Amino acid sequence: MSNPVLETIDLRRSFTQGDVTIDVLRGVNLAIQPGEIVALLGPSGSGKSTLLQAVGLLEGGFEGRIRLNGQEAAELDDDGRTALRRDLLGFVYQFHHLLPEFDARENVILPQLVRGTDHPAARERAEQLLSTLGLGKRLDHRPSKLSGGEQQRVAVARALANRPPLILADEPTGNLDEATADTVFAEFINLVRKEGSAALVATHNERLAARMDRVVRLHDGRLD
């Protein structure tokens, strides 16, 4: 078996407010193999987003170890973590967080240019991804001119643009109506599979979780 693209060992996170300390993560052990799509299930407030924040290297304050493609995150300084996020990870959030001043194509081009891809190749890749997601005729539209489902499709394309080995998705269709959510979710999973990326997808929707390779459940700060 190849090395995991993501590995957490005894990952812990507590929040303290006044005299009260809440242990949100109490020793999470998780390994995701390349190309594997894993559903992270758990009720609201169970710590799914906290876990994604941790493995996405977006916040500090954690105990335990996080390895991305074998690289120990704790050994990296701020620049190193930024580089790891840029090179290894793609993010899809519940709310798209697209840049409002840039059109759909530009939003997908941007992370590629940051990574050093030349503009023609980045443009071609953006158009190919957006066309695959049914947005071939919406390339020049700014996010405000797109529907919620279309906005989320652009966010999916943006996350996959650099062919990251791991996608982190936090309720990627959580703000869409059920029918649209089903469609966008299916497209998202199909595209992740086609691209060969691994994914950790936080959701509380059992039906959507069943479409993935494996389901892990966060309960009482630990994975069952």
Add this chain to the structure above:
Amino acid sequence: MRRLTPTNLALIAGAALLLILGFLLLRGGDEDQDKLTGNESSTAAADDPEKRCSSKATYDLIKRELFRRAAQVRGSDQALFNRLAGYAALRMERPVLESEDEEKRQVSCSGSLSLDLPPGVAVVGGRRTLTSDVDYSLQRAADGSGDVLTLSNADAIITPLATLARTAPGTSPPLNPADPTYNGPGEMVPPNIAPMPAPAPSPPPPPAPEPQRPDPLESASARPSFNCANARTRGELAVCRDSGLAALDRQMASQFNQAMGQAGPGERVMLDRTRTRFLTFRDRCGTDDCIADAYRGRVAEIRDIMSGQWAPPR
């Protein structure tokens, strides 16, 4: 007339000395007063929480932080980005003091930020102005060296800024790094920053031909739009020396005057504000190519303002 005794002479000399000292003190007082005004205002700015939110020093911190983080995202070119920060212009609309912690001497502020890039570089889509609503807080440094900035919600500026590239040949004159006098911003763009290709096809802008550097033969007799006898700044002196630049200046001035004649109140404000920034940039240029580039950028800027394509601060 009474004869002056040594005692009287000493008294007169003493009085004269006192007068001179008093004069010097008064003069010194004036100078000090000027300094005090500056100190007072900087002290006031340093202590007044609202002024801390909107001080020039704070904006400079924000600008440098934006470029630092953009370079971090890009993973390279930190020194280059640091230098480019010096040439970019930052505007903050509606800076608001959100909260204050007197004990920690910390203020939290927000505002609508616009970052104008210098001519010769742009981000994806050819944009040279980036805007976003941002939050920022300032806390006194423990060593007393000033404020420490924490900036958030600025990804809409930082991410595109990380894609910064030299503008495509044709929209910018070829730069000459071999020229030892060249210290304009274009030179700071290293060869490994790819030229930005033309943006995606979009509705055609209103007809306004992109100015080319005039043929020296055609413009040999060109004079700038201003009186060279009054030229003082480095940019003005260069324009007066070079007939090609003089022709560009006339062309730009003519377009500016025409635009001012047609502009509505909002456009007039924008034309006026951006004019100051253009002149500052032009006067920092170290070579004629840089100045020519600045004029071309200005012509495009005026055109964009008048066609509603220039993004005003939100």
